[in-house]
Amino acid sequence: MALTREQLAQRVAQELQDGFYVNLGIGIPTLVANYIPEGMEVMLQSENGLLGMGQFPTEAEIDADLINAGKQTVTMAKGASIFDSAESFAMIRGGHVDLTVLGAFEVDVNGNIASYMIPGKLIKGMGGAMDLVAGADNIIVTMTHASKHGVSKLLSNCTLPLTGKGCIKKVLTDLAFIEIKDGKFYLLERAPGVSVEEIISLTEGELIVDGDVPEMQL
Protein backbone atom coordinates (compact mmCIF):
# COMPACT_ATOMS: atom_id res chain seq x y z
CA MET A 1 0.00 0.00 0.00
CA ALA A 2 1.21 3.48 -0.83
CA LEU A 3 1.97 5.56 2.25
CA THR A 4 -0.62 8.08 3.38
CA ARG A 5 0.40 11.68 4.02
CA GLU A 6 0.51 10.91 7.73
CA GLN A 7 2.72 7.88 7.17
CA LEU A 8 5.10 9.90 5.01
CA ALA A 9 5.42 12.36 7.89
CA GLN A 10 5.95 9.48 10.33
CA ARG A 11 8.79 8.04 8.24
CA VAL A 12 10.49 11.44 7.87
CA ALA A 13 10.27 11.90 11.64
CA GLN A 14 12.51 8.85 12.06
CA GLU A 15 15.31 10.94 10.52
CA LEU A 16 15.09 13.55 13.30
CA GLN A 17 17.78 13.67 15.97
CA ASP A 18 17.82 15.21 19.40
CA GLY A 19 18.99 18.82 19.18
CA PHE A 20 18.19 19.25 15.48
CA TYR A 21 17.17 22.61 14.00
CA VAL A 22 14.67 21.71 11.27
CA ASN A 23 12.89 23.61 8.50
CA LEU A 24 9.64 22.01 7.36
CA GLY A 25 8.08 23.05 4.07
CA ILE A 26 4.38 23.54 3.43
CA GLY A 27 2.13 20.47 3.05
CA ILE A 28 3.27 16.98 4.07
CA PRO A 29 6.52 18.28 5.66
CA THR A 30 4.46 20.37 8.11
CA LEU A 31 2.85 17.16 9.41
CA VAL A 32 6.28 15.90 10.55
CA ALA A 33 5.93 18.17 13.58
CA ASN A 34 3.17 15.84 14.84
CA TYR A 35 5.57 12.88 15.02
CA ILE A 36 8.56 14.24 16.90
CA PRO A 37 9.50 11.33 19.19
CA GLU A 38 8.72 11.67 22.88
CA GLY A 39 11.64 13.09 24.85
CA MET A 40 13.43 14.43 21.78
CA GLU A 41 14.11 18.15 21.48
CA VAL A 42 13.73 19.59 17.98
CA MET A 43 13.57 23.29 17.14
CA LEU A 44 11.48 24.22 14.09
CA GLN A 45 12.64 27.10 11.89
CA SER A 46 10.05 29.12 10.01
CA GLU A 47 11.76 31.16 7.30
CA ASN A 48 9.65 34.28 7.85
CA GLY A 49 11.73 34.81 10.99
CA LEU A 50 11.00 32.39 13.81
CA LEU A 51 13.19 29.70 15.34
CA GLY A 52 11.26 27.63 17.85
CA MET A 53 7.82 27.45 16.25
CA GLY A 54 5.17 26.15 18.62
CA GLN A 55 1.78 24.60 18.00
CA PHE A 56 -1.20 26.39 16.52
CA PRO A 57 -2.78 28.87 18.92
CA THR A 58 -6.04 28.62 20.81
CA GLU A 59 -8.68 31.15 19.83
CA ALA A 60 -7.51 33.34 22.73
CA GLU A 61 -3.83 33.11 21.75
CA ILE A 62 -4.26 34.18 18.11
CA ASP A 63 -1.86 36.99 17.25
CA ALA A 64 -1.81 38.59 13.79
CA ASP A 65 1.88 39.40 14.29
CA LEU A 66 2.84 35.76 14.76
CA ILE A 67 2.58 33.50 11.71
CA ASN A 68 4.54 30.72 10.03
CA ALA A 69 5.89 30.57 6.48
CA GLY A 70 2.53 29.19 5.34
CA LYS A 71 0.94 32.38 6.74
CA GLN A 72 -0.89 30.38 9.41
CA THR A 73 -1.19 31.74 12.92
CA VAL A 74 1.22 29.93 15.27
CA THR A 75 2.70 30.18 18.75
CA MET A 76 6.30 30.22 19.96
CA ALA A 77 7.91 27.29 21.74
CA LYS A 78 9.96 27.75 24.88
CA GLY A 79 13.35 29.18 23.93
CA ALA A 80 12.14 30.64 20.64
CA SER A 81 13.83 33.55 18.91
CA ILE A 82 12.63 36.10 16.35
CA PHE A 83 14.70 37.67 13.59
CA ASP A 84 14.39 39.41 10.25
CA SER A 85 14.30 37.74 6.83
CA ALA A 86 17.98 38.38 6.01
CA GLU A 87 19.04 36.74 9.27
CA SER A 88 16.63 33.87 8.61
CA PHE A 89 18.21 33.12 5.27
CA ALA A 90 21.70 33.58 6.65
CA MET A 91 20.87 30.57 8.84
CA ILE A 92 19.52 28.66 5.88
CA ARG A 93 22.10 29.61 3.26
CA GLY A 94 24.92 29.37 5.77
CA GLY A 95 24.16 25.70 6.38
CA HIS A 96 23.14 26.08 10.02
CA VAL A 97 19.84 24.21 9.68
CA ASP A 98 20.33 20.48 10.38
CA LEU A 99 17.45 19.10 8.33
CA THR A 100 15.20 20.53 5.64
CA VAL A 101 12.06 18.74 4.47
CA LEU A 102 10.22 19.95 1.41
CA GLY A 103 7.95 18.78 -1.39
CA ALA A 104 8.61 18.55 -5.13
CA PHE A 105 6.94 17.95 -8.50
CA GLU A 106 9.97 16.10 -9.90
CA VAL A 107 13.47 14.99 -8.92
CA ASP A 108 16.09 13.38 -11.11
CA VAL A 109 19.11 11.08 -10.86
CA ASN A 110 21.48 14.05 -10.74
CA GLY A 111 19.87 15.45 -7.61
CA ASN A 112 18.02 18.18 -9.48
CA ILE A 113 14.67 19.27 -8.08
CA ALA A 114 11.69 20.99 -9.71
CA SER A 115 9.10 22.22 -7.23
CA TYR A 116 7.93 25.74 -7.93
CA MET A 117 6.57 26.25 -11.39
CA ILE A 118 4.52 24.59 -14.10
CA PRO A 119 4.86 26.97 -17.07
CA GLY A 120 1.50 28.29 -18.25
CA LYS A 121 -0.32 26.68 -15.33
CA LEU A 122 1.15 27.35 -11.93
CA ILE A 123 3.33 30.42 -11.53
CA LYS A 124 3.19 31.37 -7.90
CA GLY A 125 6.87 31.61 -7.15
CA MET A 126 9.59 29.77 -5.31
CA GLY A 127 9.28 31.50 -1.93
CA GLY A 128 12.21 30.25 0.13
CA ALA A 129 12.58 26.87 -1.59
CA MET A 130 15.56 27.82 -3.78
CA ASP A 131 17.49 29.13 -0.77
CA LEU A 132 16.60 26.05 1.26
CA VAL A 133 17.81 23.55 -1.33
CA ALA A 134 20.96 25.56 -2.08
CA GLY A 135 21.89 26.01 1.56
CA ALA A 136 21.06 22.76 3.28
CA ASP A 137 23.24 19.67 3.23
CA ASN A 138 20.65 17.37 4.73
CA ILE A 139 17.43 17.56 2.71
CA ILE A 140 14.57 15.09 2.47
CA VAL A 141 12.16 15.56 -0.40
CA THR A 142 8.67 14.19 0.21
CA MET A 143 6.48 13.57 -2.82
CA THR A 144 4.26 11.10 -4.61
CA HIS A 145 6.25 8.63 -6.70
CA ALA A 146 4.09 9.02 -9.80
CA SER A 147 1.12 11.06 -11.02
CA LYS A 148 -2.44 9.76 -10.78
CA HIS A 149 -2.01 8.56 -14.35
CA GLY A 150 1.10 6.54 -13.47
CA VAL A 151 3.64 8.97 -14.89
CA SER A 152 6.89 8.79 -12.92
CA LYS A 153 8.15 11.86 -11.06
CA LEU A 154 11.57 10.28 -10.43
CA LEU A 155 13.26 11.03 -13.70
CA SER A 156 16.52 10.82 -15.60
CA ASN A 157 16.09 14.56 -16.25
CA CYS A 158 13.61 16.97 -14.70
CA THR A 159 11.27 18.44 -17.30
CA LEU A 160 9.99 21.42 -15.29
CA PRO A 161 12.01 24.55 -14.39
CA LEU A 162 14.50 23.68 -11.65
CA THR A 163 14.38 24.88 -8.06
CA GLY A 164 17.93 23.64 -7.49
CA LYS A 165 20.68 21.79 -9.29
CA GLY A 166 22.47 18.77 -7.87
CA CYS A 167 21.32 19.33 -4.31
CA ILE A 168 19.00 16.44 -3.44
CA LYS A 169 20.31 13.21 -1.92
CA LYS A 170 17.24 11.70 -0.21
CA VAL A 171 13.70 11.28 -1.49
CA LEU A 172 10.78 9.75 0.38
CA THR A 173 7.83 8.94 -1.84
CA ASP A 174 4.58 7.20 -1.04
CA LEU A 175 6.20 4.02 -2.39
CA ALA A 176 9.88 4.15 -1.50
CA PHE A 177 12.78 5.73 0.34
CA ILE A 178 15.48 6.48 -2.18
CA GLU A 179 19.02 7.80 -2.09
CA ILE A 180 20.55 9.73 -4.98
CA LYS A 181 24.26 9.37 -5.69
CA ASP A 182 26.61 9.13 -8.68
CA GLY A 183 23.80 9.92 -11.11
CA LYS A 184 21.53 7.08 -10.00
CA PHE A 185 18.62 6.33 -7.70
CA TYR A 186 19.26 3.68 -5.01
CA LEU A 187 16.28 1.91 -3.46
CA LEU A 188 16.77 1.88 0.32
CA GLU A 189 13.32 0.93 1.60
CA ARG A 190 9.90 0.18 0.19
CA ALA A 191 6.50 1.09 1.62
CA PRO A 192 4.81 -1.81 3.42
CA GLY A 193 3.21 -4.13 0.89
CA VAL A 194 4.70 -2.39 -2.15
CA SER A 195 6.78 -4.64 -4.40
CA VAL A 196 10.19 -3.79 -5.82
CA GLU A 197 8.73 -4.46 -9.29
CA GLU A 198 6.04 -1.82 -8.80
CA ILE A 199 8.66 0.73 -7.71
CA ILE A 200 10.86 -0.12 -10.70
CA SER A 201 7.93 0.24 -13.10
CA LEU A 202 7.09 3.71 -11.73
CA THR A 203 10.69 5.02 -11.66
CA GLU A 204 11.78 6.50 -14.98
CA GLY A 205 15.37 7.34 -13.92
CA GLU A 206 17.96 4.58 -13.42
CA LEU A 207 17.18 2.72 -10.19
CA ILE A 208 19.67 0.44 -8.46
CA VAL A 209 18.15 -2.36 -6.39
CA ASP A 210 20.80 -4.02 -4.29
CA GLY A 211 19.78 -7.30 -2.65
CA ASP A 212 16.67 -7.56 -0.48
CA VAL A 213 15.02 -4.19 0.03
CA PRO A 214 13.52 -3.89 3.51
CA GLU A 215 10.03 -2.61 4.20
CA MET A 216 9.74 0.67 6.07
CA GLN A 217 9.03 0.31 9.77
CA LEU A 218 6.29 2.74 10.78
Next chain:
Amino acid sequence: MAGFDKVVSSYEEAMAGLEDNMTVIAGGFGLCGIPENLISEIKRKGTKGLTVVSNNCGVDDFGLGILLPDRQIKKIIASYVGENAEFERQMMNGELEVELTPQGTLAEKMRAGGAGIPAFFTATGYGTPVAEGKEEREFDGRHYILEPAIKGDFAIVKAWKADRYGNLVFRKTARNFNPMAATAGKITVVEVEEIVEPGELDPDHIHTPGIYVNRLILGTFEKRIEQRTIRS
Protein backbone atom coordinates in the same frame (compact mmCIF):
# COMPACT_ATOMS: atom_id res chain seq x y z
CA MET B 1 9.99 68.70 11.75
CA ALA B 2 12.98 69.82 13.74
CA GLY B 3 16.32 68.16 14.31
CA PHE B 4 15.92 64.42 14.49
CA ASP B 5 12.15 64.48 14.95
CA LYS B 6 10.81 62.36 12.07
CA VAL B 7 7.11 62.50 12.94
CA VAL B 8 4.67 63.68 10.29
CA SER B 9 0.99 64.24 10.94
CA SER B 10 -0.75 63.02 7.80
CA TYR B 11 -0.44 60.13 5.38
CA GLU B 12 -0.46 62.66 2.55
CA GLU B 13 2.67 64.20 4.02
CA ALA B 14 4.17 60.77 4.67
CA MET B 15 4.04 59.81 0.99
CA ALA B 16 4.71 63.28 -0.48
CA GLY B 17 7.10 63.14 -3.42
CA LEU B 18 6.08 59.69 -4.64
CA GLU B 19 5.80 59.98 -8.40
CA ASP B 20 4.86 57.78 -11.33
CA ASN B 21 7.42 55.13 -12.37
CA MET B 22 9.29 55.14 -9.08
CA THR B 23 10.52 52.03 -7.25
CA VAL B 24 8.91 51.27 -3.89
CA ILE B 25 10.30 48.67 -1.47
CA ALA B 26 7.74 47.34 0.99
CA GLY B 27 8.17 45.34 4.17
CA GLY B 28 5.85 42.51 5.16
CA PHE B 29 5.39 38.77 4.73
CA GLY B 30 1.99 37.77 3.43
CA LEU B 31 -0.28 40.23 5.23
CA CYS B 32 1.87 40.18 8.38
CA GLY B 33 3.74 43.38 9.15
CA ILE B 34 2.65 45.20 6.00
CA PRO B 35 2.49 49.01 5.91
CA GLU B 36 -1.24 48.84 5.21
CA ASN B 37 -2.07 52.53 5.53
CA LEU B 38 0.91 53.68 3.46
CA ILE B 39 -0.28 51.31 0.72
CA SER B 40 -3.79 52.79 0.99
CA GLU B 41 -2.26 56.25 0.60
CA ILE B 42 -0.53 55.15 -2.63
CA LYS B 43 -3.90 53.95 -3.88
CA ARG B 44 -5.53 57.26 -2.93
CA LYS B 45 -2.77 59.24 -4.68
CA GLY B 46 -3.24 57.15 -7.82
CA THR B 47 0.49 56.95 -8.54
CA LYS B 48 1.08 54.72 -11.56
CA GLY B 49 3.83 52.72 -13.27
CA LEU B 50 5.38 51.67 -9.98
CA THR B 51 8.01 48.98 -9.59
CA VAL B 52 7.20 47.30 -6.29
CA VAL B 53 9.68 45.17 -4.37
CA SER B 54 7.98 43.01 -1.75
CA ASN B 55 8.00 39.36 -0.76
CA ASN B 56 4.31 39.06 -1.73
CA CYS B 57 1.63 41.18 -3.36
CA GLY B 58 -1.17 41.06 -0.80
CA VAL B 59 -4.59 39.62 -1.54
CA ASP B 60 -7.30 40.97 -3.84
CA ASP B 61 -8.72 43.52 -1.41
CA PHE B 62 -5.92 44.07 1.12
CA GLY B 63 -2.26 44.98 1.12
CA LEU B 64 -0.44 45.62 -2.16
CA GLY B 65 -3.27 43.82 -4.00
CA ILE B 66 -5.37 47.00 -3.78
CA LEU B 67 -2.95 48.73 -6.19
CA LEU B 68 -3.72 46.23 -8.95
CA PRO B 69 -7.25 47.16 -10.13
CA ASP B 70 -6.14 50.66 -11.23
CA ARG B 71 -2.98 49.19 -12.75
CA GLN B 72 -0.71 51.20 -10.45
CA ILE B 73 1.97 48.50 -10.44
CA LYS B 74 3.96 48.03 -13.63
CA LYS B 75 6.42 45.52 -12.27
CA ILE B 76 6.74 43.47 -9.11
CA ILE B 77 9.83 41.79 -7.70
CA ALA B 78 8.62 39.10 -5.27
CA SER B 79 9.24 35.54 -4.14
CA TYR B 80 5.67 34.27 -3.94
CA VAL B 81 2.62 35.73 -5.63
CA GLY B 82 -0.20 33.24 -5.13
CA GLU B 83 -3.41 34.09 -3.25
CA ASN B 84 -4.45 36.85 -5.65
CA ALA B 85 -6.81 36.36 -8.61
CA GLU B 86 -6.41 39.82 -10.19
CA PHE B 87 -2.64 39.46 -9.95
CA GLU B 88 -2.76 36.16 -11.82
CA ARG B 89 -5.02 37.64 -14.50
CA GLN B 90 -2.72 40.63 -15.12
CA MET B 91 0.38 38.43 -15.11
CA MET B 92 -1.06 35.89 -17.54
CA ASN B 93 -2.18 38.72 -19.88
CA GLY B 94 1.26 40.30 -19.79
CA GLU B 95 -0.12 43.48 -18.19
CA LEU B 96 2.07 43.05 -15.14
CA GLU B 97 5.77 42.26 -15.23
CA VAL B 98 6.82 39.78 -12.54
CA GLU B 99 10.40 39.08 -11.51
CA LEU B 100 10.29 36.02 -9.27
CA THR B 101 13.18 36.19 -6.83
CA PRO B 102 14.09 33.63 -4.16
CA GLN B 103 13.05 34.83 -0.73
CA GLY B 104 16.53 34.81 0.81
CA THR B 105 18.00 36.51 -2.24
CA LEU B 106 15.28 39.16 -2.07
CA ALA B 107 16.04 39.88 1.59
CA GLU B 108 19.77 40.04 0.86
CA LYS B 109 19.21 42.33 -2.18
CA MET B 110 17.46 44.81 0.10
CA ARG B 111 20.08 44.43 2.81
CA ALA B 112 22.90 44.91 0.30
CA GLY B 113 21.12 47.89 -1.27
CA GLY B 114 20.95 49.60 2.09
CA ALA B 115 24.49 48.60 3.08
CA GLY B 116 26.31 49.99 0.04
CA ILE B 117 27.07 46.58 -1.46
CA PRO B 118 26.22 46.67 -5.18
CA ALA B 119 25.95 42.91 -5.71
CA PHE B 120 26.73 39.60 -4.05
CA PHE B 121 27.33 35.95 -4.98
CA THR B 122 24.88 33.31 -3.78
CA ALA B 123 24.42 29.61 -4.53
CA THR B 124 20.66 30.13 -4.46
CA GLY B 125 19.19 29.79 -7.95
CA TYR B 126 22.30 28.38 -9.61
CA GLY B 127 21.28 26.18 -12.55
CA THR B 128 17.67 27.45 -12.42
CA PRO B 129 15.71 30.06 -14.43
CA VAL B 130 16.79 32.63 -11.81
CA ALA B 131 20.41 32.34 -13.00
CA GLU B 132 19.62 33.26 -16.60
CA GLY B 133 21.77 36.16 -17.81
CA LYS B 134 23.68 36.38 -14.52
CA GLU B 135 27.41 36.04 -13.99
CA GLU B 136 28.46 32.70 -12.49
CA ARG B 137 31.56 31.96 -10.48
CA GLU B 138 33.04 29.02 -8.61
CA PHE B 139 34.36 29.35 -5.06
CA ASP B 140 35.85 26.26 -3.37
CA GLY B 141 34.19 23.98 -5.90
CA ARG B 142 30.67 25.38 -5.51
CA HIS B 143 28.77 27.40 -8.08
CA TYR B 144 27.38 30.83 -7.33
CA ILE B 145 25.51 33.51 -9.26
CA LEU B 146 25.91 37.27 -9.00
CA GLU B 147 22.81 39.03 -7.73
CA PRO B 148 22.55 42.84 -7.89
CA ALA B 149 21.35 44.81 -4.87
CA ILE B 150 18.05 46.70 -4.86
CA LYS B 151 17.43 50.27 -3.81
CA GLY B 152 14.13 52.08 -3.75
CA ASP B 153 13.05 55.66 -4.33
CA PHE B 154 10.77 54.98 -1.39
CA ALA B 155 10.72 52.28 1.27
CA ILE B 156 7.48 51.73 3.16
CA VAL B 157 7.78 50.01 6.50
CA LYS B 158 5.56 48.86 9.36
CA ALA B 159 7.06 48.74 12.86
CA TRP B 160 5.46 48.24 16.25
CA LYS B 161 6.92 51.08 18.27
CA ALA B 162 9.18 54.02 17.58
CA ASP B 163 10.55 57.05 19.32
CA ARG B 164 10.24 60.42 17.62
CA TYR B 165 13.79 60.05 16.27
CA GLY B 166 12.70 57.05 14.22
CA ASN B 167 14.38 54.34 16.28
CA LEU B 168 12.25 51.28 15.61
CA VAL B 169 11.13 48.17 17.44
CA PHE B 170 9.30 45.41 15.58
CA ARG B 171 6.95 42.84 17.07
CA LYS B 172 7.20 39.07 16.59
CA THR B 173 7.16 37.83 12.98
CA ALA B 174 5.83 41.17 11.76
CA ARG B 175 9.54 42.09 11.62
CA ASN B 176 10.31 39.94 8.50
CA PHE B 177 11.47 42.16 5.59
CA ASN B 178 10.83 45.47 7.35
CA PRO B 179 14.33 46.12 8.76
CA MET B 180 15.99 45.53 5.38
CA ALA B 181 13.37 47.58 3.54
CA ALA B 182 13.97 50.42 5.97
CA THR B 183 17.64 50.64 4.99
CA ALA B 184 17.10 50.52 1.23
CA GLY B 185 14.88 53.53 0.52
CA LYS B 186 16.09 56.98 -0.57
CA ILE B 187 13.08 58.08 1.43
CA THR B 188 12.05 55.62 4.14
CA VAL B 189 8.57 56.07 5.55
CA VAL B 190 7.56 54.12 8.64
CA GLU B 191 4.14 53.69 10.20
CA VAL B 192 3.85 52.46 13.78
CA GLU B 193 1.34 51.61 16.49
CA GLU B 194 2.94 53.75 19.15
CA ILE B 195 5.35 56.70 19.25
CA VAL B 196 7.27 57.48 22.43
CA GLU B 197 9.72 60.21 23.35
CA PRO B 198 13.46 59.79 22.64
CA GLY B 199 15.13 58.05 25.55
CA GLU B 200 12.12 55.91 26.38
CA LEU B 201 13.27 52.96 24.27
CA ASP B 202 16.17 50.94 25.64
CA PRO B 203 18.99 51.50 23.11
CA ASP B 204 19.88 47.82 23.43
CA HIS B 205 16.40 46.86 22.26
CA ILE B 206 16.21 48.96 19.10
CA HIS B 207 16.03 46.82 15.95
CA THR B 208 16.42 49.62 13.40
CA PRO B 209 18.28 52.82 14.29
CA GLY B 210 16.60 56.10 13.32
CA ILE B 211 19.36 57.02 10.85
CA TYR B 212 17.53 54.96 8.21
CA VAL B 213 14.17 56.62 8.80
CA ASN B 214 13.03 59.83 7.13
CA ARG B 215 9.36 60.03 8.05
CA LEU B 216 7.37 58.48 10.84
CA ILE B 217 3.60 58.35 11.27
CA LEU B 218 1.27 56.97 13.91
CA GLY B 219 -1.41 54.70 12.45
CA THR B 220 -4.20 52.33 13.35
CA PHE B 221 -4.11 48.90 11.79
CA GLU B 222 -6.56 46.24 10.71
CA LYS B 223 -3.85 43.51 10.79
CA ARG B 224 -5.82 41.08 8.71
CA ILE B 225 -4.95 37.39 9.17
CA GLU B 226 -4.49 35.38 5.99
CA GLN B 227 -4.70 31.84 7.42
CA ARG B 228 -6.45 31.86 10.78
CA THR B 229 -5.45 28.47 12.17
CA ILE B 230 -6.27 27.22 15.65
CA ARG B 231 -5.43 23.95 17.32
CA SER B 232 -8.23 21.46 17.78
